[in-house]
Amino acid sequence: MHTFRKYKNSHLQVPVKAPLHFNEETGNAERAVLTAKLKTIFSEAKEQQRAVVFLCIGSDRYIGDSLGPLIGSMLVENGVSHPVYGTLEEPVHAFNLKNALKDIQxxxxxxxxxSIDASLGTKEQVGDVLFNEGPLVPGKALEKMLPEVGDYHFQGIVNYLDPLPSSxxxxxxxxxxxxxxxxxxxxFILDSDNEQ
Structure with missing residues (x-):
């Protein structure tokens, strides 16, 4: 879990010029842009003989942090053609993230x-998704020191910051x-998966 922020673009084959935002009300044209972007990422990874891996971060012990494991389980249940790390059964969280990264390599x-993780934003952003190039910083909202992860990342904004303690x-x-x-x-991921 981390707070919403923009990341500097890294130098990858499929640059995302700016974060792509979408939500339940996003129109078909905007959805097509994201689907096309993901298809291109999958296709170029295949050409470069790179394995696409989904790293779904979070814990099933807290609703606010369960987005990653939920998505991991849904991807596995729907037969996504790429390896998935982080499910409800075997979540990837602060205590085992480094081991998961070693296993992926x-x-x-x-x-x-x-990488996929829950995020905090403003009240108006709750329910939005951000897709961007570059890593995310898991645990940032709880001030945990964890490694940056991902060539690309999804952030689902599950809640907003307020005067309550950050946890x-x-x-x-x-x-x-x-x-x-x-x-x-x-x-979005299933619609973009070229191998299905």
Whole structure:
């Protein structure tokens, strides 16, 4: 879990000029842009013999942090053709993230990692998704020192910052919001998966 912020673009084959934002109300034209972007990323990774890996970060112990594991489980259940790390059964979180990263490097050929995590934003951003090039910083909202992860990343904005202690959002996040975001992100990935 981290707070919403923009990341500097790195030098990858498929640059994302600016973060792509979408939500439940995003129109078909905007959805097509994201789907095309993901298809291009998958296609170029295949050409470069890079394994696309989904790293779904979070814990199933808190609703506010369960977005990643929910998406990981949905991807596996729907037969996504790429390796998935982080599910409800086997979540990837602060205590095992470094081991998961080692395992990804060990078991996958020159992996291209797409990381997915829950995020905090403004009240108006709740329910939005950000897709961007470059890594995300998991645990940032809780001031945890974790490695940056991903060549690309999805952030689902599950709640907003307020005067409560920073960890309080974990208990105040609505499951309905998390489920909507999980289904939305999963569907975009499945619609873009060239191997299906």
């Amino acid at each position: 060990k078991k996958n050929s020159n992996p291209l990692v797409i 309080q959002f974990l208990n105040d996040t609505r499951l309905h919001t998390v489920m909507k975001l999980a289904k939305l992100i999963t569907q």
